Amino acid sequence: MSKIELPENIASLSAYSSAKSEKLTGTTWLNANESPYSRRVNLNFDALNRYPDPQPDAVISAYANYSGLNPEQVLMTRGADEGIELLVRTFCEPGKDSIALFLPTYGMYKVTADTHNVGITALEQNLLQQGSATDILKAVGKAKLVFICNPNNPTGATVSTDKIASIAAALKDKALVVVDEAYIEFCEQLSAASLLSDFDNLVVLRTLSKAFALAGLRTGFTLAAPDVLAPVRKVIAPYPVSAVVAQIAQEALTPDAITQMRRQVSILNKAKEKLIEVLGSSDKITKVMTGQGNFVTVQVRQVNDIKQAMQSGLIMRPFTLFNEDNWLRISIGSEQELEQVRLWLTQPQAEK
Template sequence: MKQQSDDSAQFPQSLLPENIAKLTAYSSAKSEKLTGSTWLNANESPYTREYALTKTEFNRYPDPQPQQVLDAYSAYVGLEPEQVVMTRGADEGIELLVRTFCQPGKDSIALFAPTYGMYKVTADTHNVNINSLSQELLQQANAEAICEQVGDAKLVFVCNPNNPTGAIVPSSKIAQIAEQLSQTAIVVVDEAYIEFCPELSAVSLINDYTNVVVLRTLSKAFALAGLRTGFTLANTALLAPLRKVLAPYPVSTVVADIAAQALSTSNIASMRRQVGILNSLKARLQQWLRESSAVKTVLSGEGNFVTLQLKDKAAIATAYERGVVMRPFVLYGEDNWLRISIGNEQELSEVKAWLDAITQVNK
């Protein structure tokens, strides 16, 4: 057999759709091959919990939608089990919505940048147009003005709290937007970080507005990023077409087993205690940052992270040298932004040591 020295040269590029050829993949925090000792770049929880599997036989296919998990999660959020679809992370919920409701090459989504990158990547993957609006519009304009700018978008993504800025939109404003778009668009509220400000959730709108979807995850506050478990919440009529395109067995037996345990009453109480601790540590970090002469701007917002603008982006390289890994961003056209996940006290002490060092240099 003839050995091929260059696989890419042999692949017929004509087989690749144009939108995929032009696609810029989402760059997750873990896709960057970095080294360090303090990991504060992926908005993960610093807490760990051991789970013992209750299932020991895996020769049968799993329940596509494990009832025990649906019952537990619906009770947790105050909905009916029929209003919940379990997915492989909230990311699968995003993909399902685009794939179900948008026709490639015809329909569009609306988003408010800067925001979570998977909305754009998913739309680009499915050849769906993107109406990129601004966070400033979402925060400052009234619902009527926002809906005018949304235009004919089929899906309107509102990341709430927003990643990476932490900005929040009141549920009353989301309700107004949903009301005005009731016959033309679905309002998708991504609540990956809502456990850090639960009073601001839009879940209660689901029973009042047929075009509201809420995305949730166990990755953040529940400290199960490695499990890849999410939930799509909506009225049953909206979820019906999603169930048609859902993969036959999206949830493994192992994932369902651990998710059900994580949603026990005692584990939910433990999660809430941990959230309280993390919110307190976040307030401490924000104070350090505001007092530092090396920091230009600190964004106020919700979530288990703080986003800031450095006066000199060289400070990021200094952090890497110390083994402290945080997430750099280009925001508002400038490349000196940084997002710091809230870790435990020891991890944040490493951030404080880095901050003291760069502040001293900045004097």
């Protein structure tokens, strides 16, 4: 074993446990908020011996057009996760600065801050939902970045664009407000992208992993004012986007492909409504969070019922929320996959 001493923040780091990091076996996978729609792509390359364009113009222009922005407001990244990491690395000084987040929320904000020895101001979702912009301004203190996952993973809670605007206004010249819109296609009317022209301290994170059904591509976008992106462009790796990824992403952002994506989103949203009805009438479920996104988070009466589902090959995502370990996030899959959830719900409750 190497005798090289680790920095204290890395030695004590609790790594993010992704759905795919757990080596599970199953037949129905509803644990990672993936789309059930697989995409077929046609690839054609004759210059893989050359380095790719660091920021492929065709993809940047296509995503700018899709999001209603200018190309200079768009940075392509390796998933939205790289966007999180770049913002922390660019704007926060290790051992000095901090970020603010509203718990429970996506775990990578904390892991990224811990990795870079950046402090965390841990606030509650209730403050974000119920508090005023002035309340939030006081609570975030001197945090450099304020992360708002909208819709929030894993609760599905949302924040209106008016509320985002008021928070950005309150934090002007004090902090960057980072709105993570990984699931925004499932409720497009709530996007904060339209606010970017009004607030130069606002950043929006996007991904092709969810509604665009390209989780395996690891493609995201950081949207912000050019002055905000300028220092980030200095920090990002020299060739973050492979030629293969760029070609597939460009194809996914054509008008026909976007129309298809929205059609699929509509189908998934309707399937979610039906699933919520079934969950609400089940004796196995004590609470259903009916927020936005391609998932439903529920509280299960008995933890053993979750184990029963896993043993049958139905893989969903267990969570500990509000200091209780009987929470479960269910991704919205195909009709056949969701039928397995319904079958599980009709099985006799597992013994304690």
